[in-house]
Amino acid sequence: MPVAFTTRDLTKTYGEGRSAVHALRGVDVEIPAGEIVVMLGASGSGKSTLLNILGGLDRPSSGTVHFRDLCLTDLNDARLTRFRRQHVGFVFQFYNLMPSLTARENVELVTEIAENPMAPEEALEVVGLKQRVDHFPSQLSGGEQQRVAIARAIAKQPEVLFCDEPTGALDSATGRAVLEVLHEVNARLGATVLMVTHAANIAGMAHRVIRLADGQIREVEVNATRIAPAEVVW
Numbered sequence: 001m002p003v004a005f006t007t008r009d010l011t012k013t014y015g016e017g018r019s020a021v022h023a024l025r026g027v028d029v030e031i032p033a034g035e036i037v038v039m040l041g042a043s044g045s046g047k048s049t050l051l052n053i054l055g056g057l058d059r060p061s062s063g064t065v066h067f068r069d070l071c072l073t074d075l076n077d078a079r080l081t082r083f084r085r086q087h088v089g090f091v092f093q094f095y096n097l098m099p100s101l102t103a104r105e106n107v108e109l110v111t112e113i114a115e116n117p118m119a120p121e122e123a124l125e126v127v128g129l130k131q132r133v134d135h136f137p138s139q140l141s142g143g144e145q146q147r148v149a150i151a152r153a154i155a156k157q158p159e160v161l162f163c164d165e166p167t168g169a170l171d172s173a174t175g176r177a178v179l180e181v182l183h184e185v186n187a188r189l190g191a192t193v194l195m196v197t198h199a200a201n202i203a204g205m206a207h208r209v210i211r212l213a214d215g216q217i218r219e220v221e222v223n224a225t226r227i228a229p230a231e232v233v234w
């Protein structure tokens with residue numbers, strides 16, 4: 001299995017002196033391409049910090065990150081931005097949609113600057129919103145808005161989709177619908193999906209589960225069998 005990301009002795013410290021917070025303390029991890037990987041850990045264990053560094057939104061204090069054979073830690077800001085634009089998509093807990101734009105227009109914001117985008121309608125079809133392309137966010141439910149955010153993230157055909165608590169603001173039925181979409185994006189489009197969550201039950205649908213504690217990898221587990229998104233309970 002080809003590797004999407006490799007980190008070596010990654011550290012991240014926020015602040016300095018007595019107020020320094022050691023968010024990551026020597027992380028060595030490999031994320032295989034084409035998998036759904038779930039990162040679990042207590043609040044403050046460093047999950048979001050690691051996700052943001054892998055996605056090129058933030059930089060480590062020390063250590064290296066490779067995306068395939070591209071060393072992200074060597075890139076200047078302009079090249080790191082290009083890496084993000086070409087290779088990765090992000091989905092956050094709060095959907096960050098533009099309220100004055102329709103679903104289609106929200107997706108177009110990304111497809112207009114992407115190199116090899118899908119048509120916005122196609123991305124909205126993948127997430128099951130073909131009939132809602134001309135609706136504004138206020139006319140959509142929370143789960144539907146999150147699906148627009150996923151459509152926006154996948155429309156540029158990223159190799160990796162980073163999701164930080166993508167179901168955190170959703171009830172269980174709506175959350176399952178969103179997980180179904182993430183499962184589809186992995187199975188149908190072949191994107192690596194890297195998801196941070198507090199909901200341990202979501203780990204059952206992953207190929208691989210990474211547990212963090214105190215800024216370090218505590219355990220990496222490969223699921224012998226996976227459950228379907230519809231079976232996830234929380």
Ligand SMILES: Nc1ncnc2c1ncn2[C@@H]1O[C@H](COP(=O)(O)OP(=O)(O)OP(=O)(O)O)[C@@H](O)[C@H]1O
Pocket residue numbers: 014015021022023041042043044045046047048049050198
């Ligand atoms: N910008 C920042 N400035 C200072 N400290 C920060 C910053 N971002 C994160 N931290 C600290 O780094 C540690 C790790 O934070 P991180 O958000 O990565 O944890 P997490 O596991 O994602 O937590 P949660 O599940 O609560 O989102 C925490 O102690 C947090 O307070």
